[in-house]
Amino acid sequence: MSNLAWIFVSTLLVNNFTLVMFLGLCSFFGVTAKIETAWRLGLANTFVLLLTAVGAWVLNTYVLMQTPFLRTIAFIVVVASGVQIVEMAVKKHFPVLFRQLGIYLPLITTNCAILGLALFQTSRRYNLIESLVFAIGAGLGLTLALSLMASIRERIEVADVPVIARRMGLVLVVASCLSMAFMGFAGMGSAQ
Amino acid sequence: MTAITTDQSTSTPEFVPGTPPPATVVADIWRGILRENPVMVQFLGMCPTMAVTNTLANGIAMGMATLFVLVGSGLIVSLVAKYIAHEVRITTYILVIATFVTLADMILAATFPDISKALGPFMPLIVANCLLLGRAEAFAAKVGPVRAVADGVGMGLGFTFSLSLLSAIRELLGNGSLLGYDLLGPRFEPWVFMVMPPGGFLTLGIALLGLAGIIEFRRRRAERAA
Incomplete structure (x- = not known):
């Protein structure tokens, strides 16, 4: 049990997917202009992560033992179809949210955090329960990083920064500071 | 994300060395290298950019692997694009890309197991x-194989x-070496920070601030001259 709690804390903080492992940086830089969209996208990502974790576990356990070289191709198909399912479900049951997320929903397919989760869960040989905890930790960690970044960027919007810092340069320096803060958790050790 | 592209019209002439290519x-090749540089201008492919650039060998290997996949998938996509139904095109492109990535992965594992x-x-x-899906969808699917390959190379x-x-x-700063060869001598205290995750963000951030500074400087000089 403590192992599960450790996987959760480790993925959420110590090895935060975005700020320490560099996964899902496209949405981290592209979608964090407003906090509202940022955390909604984070939660949508968490849901896709959960679906992917289950799909990847099934594939790993029953299909891919004989054909490890098909892993990348098989995983990306799982991710793409998972995103498709989420898109249809959100469109049917939450039309307002669907309009707000717009183009970012299909773009989850090329979010490396999703594929990265499947690959890491494979290389660390997690079982089904561990994979699910891993996915929840990763998703909440992603949401945390996105919301932190969005709140800071909302403040930068109204600040009087130098002309050269009005583009991505300053955002990257801010990301560096956030990442440094998360490195502070590294003292807790890391789960491998 | 799109902020820098607004400056392209003013900065284009200075960026291309010599006369514009006829x-x-x-032109397809040069565009990728300078005006639409994937990392510095378009902010595509940030994850590998940050994650593997802690040593020069890793950076070059990742760059060459991506070059291989870009050229291969660009060629195939440009050849088959008109036979693919519109609804399933993204999935098809992803599968083509995944095939070439698997190839690149196997080739690298066979030739440079350490990297x-x-x-x-x-x-x-x-x-x-x-970057890969972006080029397949925005460029390779719309042009012939020769231009698609040129774009992939660029x-x-x-x-x-x-x-x-x-x-x-x-x-160099984080390890005092380049490609594993010690350059700065034993008295150099390595900046461990640079090879850790925050160093990646900071290096690219400072590079972009510098680039924006150069563009701004040239713009002001042009304004004064006019």
Whole structure:
């Protein structure tokens, strides 16, 4: 049990997917202009992560033992179809949210955090329960990083920064500071 | 994300060395290297850019692998694009890309096992690099095979160039070496910070601030001259 709690804390903080492992940086830089969209996208990502974790576990356990070289191709198909399912479900049951997320929903397919989760869960040989905890930790960690970044960027919007810092340069320096803060958790050790 | 592209009209003439290239194929190659550099201008493929640029060898390997996948998938996509139904095109492109990534992964593991081990899961993660799907959808699917390959070479070289630059800075300051050769001597105290995750963000951030500074400086000089 403590192992599960450790996987959760480790993925959420110590090895935060975005700020320490560099996964899902496209949405981290592209979608964090407003906090509202940022955390909604984070939660949508968490849901896709959960679906992917289950799909990847099934594939790993029953299909891919004989054909490890098909892993990348098989995983990306799982991710793409998972995103498709989420898109249809959100469109049917939450039309307002669907309009707000717009183009970012299909773009989850090329979010490396999703594929990265499947690959890491494979290389660390997690079982089904561990994979699910891993996915929840990763998703909440992603949401945390996105919301932190969005709140800071909302403040930068109204600040009087130098002309050269009005583009991505300053955002990257801010990301560096956030990442440094998360490195502070590294003292807790890391789960491998 | 799109902020920098607004400046392209003013900065274009200075960026291209010598006379503007006449042939479209040459223009396709140069565009990827300079004006639409994937990392510095378009902010595509940020995950590998940050994750593997802690040593120069890793940066070059990732750049070359991405170049290989860009050229291969660009060629196939440009050949088959008109036979594919509109609804399933993204899935098809992803599958083509995933096939070439698997190939690149196997080739690297067979030729440079050490680098392959260091890159780890970031090698298969090239599939999720938005640069590849972006070029397939926005360029390769709309042109013939020759231009698609030229674009792939240009984008790949631009990507390799940016990655090599970042990883050279990070390895030199963080380790005192380049490609594993000790350059700064035993008295140099390594900046461990540079090879850790925050160093990646900071290096690219400072590079972009510098680039924006150069563009701004040239714009002001042009304004004064006018």
